[in-house]
Amino acid sequence: MMRIVVLGLMGQYPLGGMAWQVLHHLLGFRRLGCDCFYVENSGAPPYSPRRLSIAESANDNIRFLRDTFRQFGLSESWAYYDCLTNRWFGMGKSAVRELLEHADLIVNLCGATLPDPDQRRKGCLVYIDTDPGLEQVRIAQGDRASREYLEAHDLHFSYGWNVGEPSSRIPSGGIAWRKTHPPVLVDLWDAPAGRANASWRSIATYRNKGKDLVIDGEIYLWSKHPNFEQVVALPARTSERLELALANIDEADRARFSSHGWGLRDPYTLTKSAGSYRRYVLGAKGEFSVEKDCYVRLNSGWFSDRTVCFLAAGRPCVVQDTGFTSRVPTGLGLLTWHTAEEAADALDRVARDYERHARAARALAIEFFEARVLLPQILKSAGP
Secondary structure (H helix, E strand, O other): OOOEEEEEOOOOOHHHHHHHHHHHHHHHHHHOOEEEEEEEEOOOEEOOOOOOEEEEOHHHHHHHHHHHHOOOOOOOOOOEEEOOOEEEEEOHHHHHHHHHHHHOEEEEEEEOOOEEEEEEOOOEEEEEEEEOHHHHHHHHOOOOOHHHHHOOEEEEEOOOOOOOOOOOOOOOOOOOEEEEOOOOHHHHHHHOOOOOOOOOEEEEEEOOOOOOEOOOOOOOOOOOOHHHHHHHHHHHHHHOOOEEEEEEEEEEEEHHHOOOOOEEEEEEEEEEHHHHHHHHHHHHOEEEOOOOOHHHHHOOOOOOHHHHHHHHOOOEEEOOOEEEOOOOOOOOOEEOOOHHHHHHHHHHHHHHHHEEEEEEHHHHHHHHHHHHHHHHHHHHHHHH
16 A cells, blocks of 8 residues: 655645645545655644634644544654754654655645655655645745755646646746646535525735745735725625635725625635535535736636535635636636626526526536545556
């Protein structure tokens, strides 16, 4: 049986979306007949989404990991290093070291862990780039540390379907990027049909800082707030109900969105566990989403691991176009927008034939994003 280790950031950021990102990989590989484990040793201090700050203790983060993995039958298959106490939780240090030395495949999800040059390993180390643009631009611009970091991996996958292609401004940086999408286990999102009078929903961070890109003197923001400004008045253009669970938005902007007719919810309450995240998705009519400025203007081909959950649940999605249409068909179940007018039109088109779009959404998840479709590509590339 092939032994696989997934490295991630689920403990550092104890939120439902992060949990599902990891679970879809762990459980997906397990369903393919692999023995799977989760290890987290990013070296970064734990974050508290409840307090919106770095935590003084990792107790809540460890509890989140323990409870989530227990729920999905993975109680004996995880390990987390707490840099605040210099302790391992879940599996112990020696067990983790043995696991990393003998694993057939190590998947560095989100680039969560810096490869340890002193760690012996027999298996293939795979980097999965979930946020395309940052590392590619750094290495193309001569960042030696970024190149050494990436070249420490054996294979490189990216959620940016257009990275290195003429259609995108994101360069390959000399790395042979294989393309993939976020996987989903469709049956874990089985649910009754969505209600036609429910709200369109999404979960997002309004404003991000720190990872903006500069290409030929032009700035591309690693943030959604410029694109949210395009649709702030969208509720007046459609009879559909629109709701957002927005993090990192100040009171003035919250009040402005509310005055335009958006329903606003507390993101922590809705995403504090894998279960609460799932319930929020299932309660939606569909997803209406805005994407980061850099993903859109660089035509990255990026697709959201949040959107695949809505699709799997049979909730149609109206999302901002990042160029992913080079692989995934749109128009039924999944619609794209470039302007507020297009967004309103797409919402209204789905409303007129909701059941048909809902069936198509689920079908897209099965054909293009199901773990049994995407994960075998990683196994095949990694070899025996």
